[in-house]
Amino acid sequence: MAASMKGRKCLVIGGCGFLGQHLCEALLEKGWSVQVFDIRSTFEDSRIKFFIGDLCKKEDLKPALEGVYCVFHCASPAPLSNNKTLFYKVNYEGTKNIIKTCQEVGVKRLVLTSSASVVYEGKGIRNGKEEELPYASKPLDYYTETKILQEKAVLAANSDDFYTVAIRPHGIFGPKDLQLVPIAVDMAKKGKMKYIIGDGKNVVDFTYVGNVVHGHILAAENLNLGSPICGKAYHITNAEPIFFWTFMTRLLTGLDYPAPRIHLPYTLLYILAVIMQFVAWLLSPFITITPSLTPMKVALAGTDHFYSSERAKQDMGYKPIYTLDQGLKLTIESYRHLGNNIITKVIKIT
Numbered sequence: 001m002a003a004s005m006k007g008r009k010c011l012v013i014g015g016c017g018f019l020g021q022h023l024c025e026a027l028l029e030k031g032w033s034v035q036v037f038d039i040r041s042t043f044e045d046s047r048i049k050f051f052i053g054d055l056c057k058k059e060d061l062k063p064a065l066e067g068v069y070c071v072f073h074c075a076s077p078a079p080l081s082n083n084k085t086l087f088y089k090v091n092y093e094g095t096k097n098i099i100k101t102c103q104e105v106g107v108k109r110l111v112l113t114s115s116a117s118v119v120y121e122g123k124g125i126r127n128g129k130e131e132e133l134p135y136a137s138k139p140l141d142y143y144t145e146t147k148i149l150q151e152k153a154v155l156a157a158n159s160d161d162f163y164t165v166a167i168r169p170h171g172i173f174g175p176k177d178l179q180l181v182p183i184a185v186d187m188a189k190k191g192k193m194k195y196i197i198g199d200g201k202n203v204v205d206f207t208y209v210g211n212v213v214h215g216h217i218l219a220a221e222n223l224n225l226g227s228p229i230c231g232k233a234y235h236i237t238n239a240e241p242i243f244f245w246t247f248m249t250r251l252l253t254g255l256d257y258p259a260p261r262i263h264l265p266y267t268l269l270y271i272l273a274v275i276m277q278f279v280a281w282l283l284s285p286f287i288t289i290t291p292s293l294t295p296m297k298v299a300l301a302g303t304d305h306f307y308s309s310e311r312a313k314q315d316m317g318y319k320p321i322y323t324l325d326q327g328l329k330l331t332i333e334s335y336r337h338l339g340n341n342i343i344t345k346v347i348k349i350t
């Protein structure tokens with residue numbers, strides 16, 4: 001049964017990031033008392049108490065956790081970077097540090113932002129259900145590898161004295177994101193978004209950030225002793241799977257960039273991406289090369305990957321509160337400054 005959270009103190013670890021900022025705003029609207037812990041400071045808000053520090057360091061975390069009712073852990077290094085050491089340190093060791101420090105300080109609730117990619121290894125997933133999908137046995141990158149370790153650690157820590165849950169969003173988009181839209185726009189500017197990987201008919205989930213936030217808050221409200229959500233993972237999506245390339249086309253054309261049109265064979269691009277990754281690795285002692293196409297990106301752009309959020313509906317009453325259309329509209333409006341519009345350009349020059 002969901003409890004009223006008015007005045008309850010929560011800590012949002014990673015609260016200065018994309019999801020974190022949206023989560024803080026929604027928690028404040030619901031009457032929570034909000035604290036943020038992050039390695040960087042990106043905004044100011046007099047209603048929030050900020051703690052700047054590294055989640056891997058107990059001495060940094062401890063003061064922020066005092067008297068906290070629920071911790072939201074949504075910090076991670078950037079998913080598309082390929083820094084193995086950093087992913088292991090922050091996502092795995094750092095998360096174990098969060099668990100241990102919560103237990104020491106007496107915090108009873110931990111909501112982890114995991115990812116639906118923990119079950120994805122490049123092969124199609126259609127309407128994937130949590131109970132049917134094992135963790136990826138051959139994760140495509142270190143981000144996924146360490147998100148799996150992180151989720152396992154958090155769910156294993158669930159006990160009668162410490163309640164944990166993992167939210168698995170997929171393809172989050174919305175205002176303030178520094179990833180999906182900015183990367184797609186950057187590629188469009190360089191002429192790299194003319195191409196469609198595969199036949200363009202692969203269906204995926206893109207999830208508006210407001211729905212991901214809603215899933216997190218429901219989880220916190222339901223995270224109590226004996227609740228069915230304790231120790232479990234939940235897919236949180238928009239429940240409106242869409243062709244990957246239709247979604248990209250809507251974003252790009254919404255910002256006045258041309259739609260991708262030229263089809264390239266999936267297998268060829270995947271092999272090329274594997275070769276580029278290998279060459280980058282071989283040369284890494286001498287020079288840092290960051291290929292714009294990685295096997296993970298090619299797989300995400302060319303295969304089906306959509307998930308059922310039925311378990312979240314059953315156990316915590318989740319249903320999306322924003323449609324894909326609403327999410328796209330809000331997102332496109334917020335990125336007008338990145339648009340290809342001639343009028344915008346003229347205004348910028350003058």
Ligand SMILES: NC(=O)C1=CN([C@@H]2O[C@H](COP(=O)(O)OP(=O)(O)OC[C@H]3O[C@@H](n4cnc5c(N)ncnc54)[C@H](OP(=O)(O)O)[C@@H]3O)[C@@H](O)[C@H]2O)C=CC1
Binds near residue numbers: 015017054170
């Ligand atoms: N974006 C997506 O499509 C999806 C994201 N997720 C998950 O959602 C969560 C939030 O993602 P998103 O908001 O996009 O990510 P962001 O990078 O925008 O936010 C993460 C925040 O965590 C901070 N951080 C990183 N390392 C540390 C550290 N050692 N100590 C304290 N803070 C740290 C980051 O700082 P800095 O930027 O300086 O590193 C950043 O402010 C992540 O766990 C991610 O794995 C899951 C599914 C999809």
Ligand SMILES: CC(C)CCC[C@@H](C)[C@H]1CC[C@H]2C3=C(CC[C@]12C)[C@@]1(C)CCC(=O)C[C@@H]1CC3
Binds near residue numbers: 114117172183297
């Ligand atoms: C190859 C290009 C056409 C790809 C351009 C768009 C991509 C930048 C994004 C499309 C799907 C996104 C995605 C993620 C990052 C950005 C994309 C690859 C995640 C890997 C972010 C972290 C996760 O947990 C899963 C996401 C899946 C979708």
